[in-house]
Amino acid sequence: GITRHYDFNIQMANVTRLCATKSIVTVNGQFPGPELIAREGDRVHVRVTNHVAHNMSIHWHGIRQMRTGWADGPAYVTQCPIQKGQTYVYKFTITAQRGTLWWHAHISWFRSTVYGAIVILPKLGVPYPFPAPHKELTPVIFGEWWLSDTEAIVSTALKVGGAPNISDAFTINGLPGPLYNCSAKDTFKLKVEPGKTYLLRLINAALNDELFFSVANHTLTVVEVDAVYVKPFTVRTLVISPGQTTNVLLATKPAYPRANFYMFARPYSTIRPGTFDNSTVAGILEYHNPGSPSASSFDKALPIFKPMLPYFNDTNFVTNFTTKLRSLATKQYPAAVPQSVDRRFFFTIGLGTLPCPKNMTCQGPNGTQFAAAVNNVSLVLPSMALLQSHFTGLTSGVYAANFPAMPLSPFNYTGTPPNNTHVATGTKLLALSFNTSVELVMQDTSILGIESHPLHLHGFNFFVVGQGFGNYDAVNDPDKFNLVDPVERNTVGVPAGGWVAIRFLADNPGVWFMHCHLEVHTTWGLRMAWQGQGGSKSSQKLLPPPSDMPKC
Ligand code: C2O
Incomplete structure (x- = not known):
């Protein structure tokens, strides 16, 4: 592969839509932003310079980022934001992926205007299937x-x-x-x-x-x-x-x-x-x-x-x-579905509430504040990057590696909601040792009504081995799992009032965000992070942080 260089200048631009002009954050003054084109196997260097008054970070949505978590982009997860006047060069390699992905701002709601396509062509001379x-x-x-x-x-x-x-x-x-x-x-x-x-x-x-x-x-x-x-x-x-x-x-x-x-x-x-x-x-x-x-x-x-x-x-x-x-599941494009499972997790995915802070009048049910959570934990992002803290081992006061493998308060997920809709806030990671094969069932809850949630996992692709409605049945549902040709992807809908089961191999060391891609739910806390440990070989470890990493 070759190295492709891009310059992204974060700058304001005036755009008129629906008969009204507003100033929006853009890349290079373009809306939507510029398209990235690369071939499978290429290296990509994107030099991002922030010229606006808002902190910024860019995520390359769906790019595996093998051992290059520093270039993944979610603010306060893998990096501190790029502040006004600063430049950060995202460097990554496109490994065994071909088709379409995209990039977007990964801080607050700036992705409303800061986004563009990533086109990944197959290797030269390799035809489409x-x-x-x-x-x-x-x-x-x-x-x-x-x-x-x-x-x-x-x-x-x-x-x-x-x-x-x-x-x-x-x-x-x-x-x-x-x-x-x-x-x-x-x-x-x-x-x-x-x-x-x-x-x-x-x-x-x-x-x-x-x-x-x-x-x-x-x-x-x-x-x-x-x-x-x-x-x-x-x-x-x-x-x-x-x-x-x-x-x-x-x-x-x-x-x-x-x-x-x-x-x-x-x-x-x-x-x-x-x-x-x-x-x-x-x-x-x-x-x-x-x-x-x-x-x-x-x-x-x-x-x-x-x-x-x-x-x-x-x-x-x-x-x-x-x-x-x-999945195609052919000789040339096999579906590498983990056939056995080392660790099983069950996550509830849904909305909930938080007690209304004293200085606020909240608009949630019964005067509460809207919240959302995974296994009752509504993730609060720290004021430094989780990945940095994971890498240096200085985790105290930043996060605890005790994210629950099961919901804290089990109930009938799709039946009558519980009286207590409160979730807990916290900054917890779920540690996975290198090459663990994971099965994760995500169950929609009915706490504030049933809703479909598109869950996105950074750093990995996963296989969607099963899905269904109602409460997941851990005894009978696994018999129906597709371990032959399930679709492989990075974002999957947890069905409204149902569940989805995915499998993936934890072969990528780093801190990997997982969240609902409905921005309002992410804002309310429907997000968690995995802590992928490296292996014993040096080729199985997270690379050291680049010298131009922004500081918080
Ligand atoms: Cu496309 Cu974490 O997002």
Whole structure:
């Protein structure tokens, strides 16, 4: 592989959407940010310089970061933030991954505007395991737009112990599209020609919403998720959760069509309408006639076709889709599913409450403060980086390695919620010795209603070996696990009112964050961290910190 160099200058830019201009944090003044392109096996150096008044850090979502945890990015987990005027060079290697990933700010809610695509091409001369597409299309990144400043929204929400405002629009590559007020000119157009097969990369960078996505009168063949190939299958609509990426093949009409086709994305949610943004971002699939390249099929006089999306809370649709995802599991792309398990963990994932601090009037149930937790522990980030403290061994006053392997107070998770909804705050890590094979069952709780949670694990890919509804049955459910071709990924939905079982090998030393990728839940504490120990060989140890690591 070669080394690819990128310069990321964090700077403010004025952007106008929905008829209002606001100053946002960007990379190089671009919104969405620049695309990173590399091949499997390449080294990537990204020189990030912070020119804004806010502390910053960038996460390379889904990049394994083998032994390079210092470059992972979550603020106060693997690094201190990059302060104004400082530069930090993220250095990592792309190991055995190919497809689409993405990068985003990993501090507070800055990822609302600081994000971009990572395109990982296969090694030179290695073909895709599916029919070669005629062309690649520009990646489609779903996002969310707020009229007001998201930092102000979050800090107000934290001060009043309530829920932050919901977004004002969804976007495709930063553009809300014609279904929003004064946004027809801000419509994403995907330009295609007839009779071709395109590779289309999809990224959900939205903060708080899982999304349905469909292109009218066209089918999508799913070939890869989270930079891992899957057995291809064809759908009209797909589901993509925040953090997830999906590559599809889009086959265009054989002949130049005299019609317009919209693409829509809209939330999947099991919570009450009104408590999430239920609006729709539309983009246009625009055909160009190869015979007369300047002509476009987008013409208001022509018929318009719109996709049909499932109802907002159609959990059956989601289950149907996610259970279709399977690893290729071929000789060339084997599924390295741990067949035996060294350690089993059971985590409850869900919302809860904290007692309202004295100086606040909280907006949670019965005057409490909203919170969220894993195994009743709502993670409080320290004021220095966990990884640093792990590396130096100076952990006292920073964290304790006593994260519970089981919930502290077991109950009927999907039945009647307990009277006491309180969670506990803490900074606890769960230690894993090198090469432990882990099975983790994550169970959604019903404490403040059932909800699907897209859980993201840093530093590892995992295999989704099982999922189901209701309470996990540790006696009978494991018999149904798929240990042959389960999908391998970095972000998985814990089903609303259900559970998901994953397996992974703890082969990457470092401190690895795991959290709900719905930003509001992360903010409320739905996050924990694993402490991956190194092995005895030097090639099994975390590398030392780079000399330009920012200081807290
Ligand atoms: Cu894409 Cu820790 O996040």
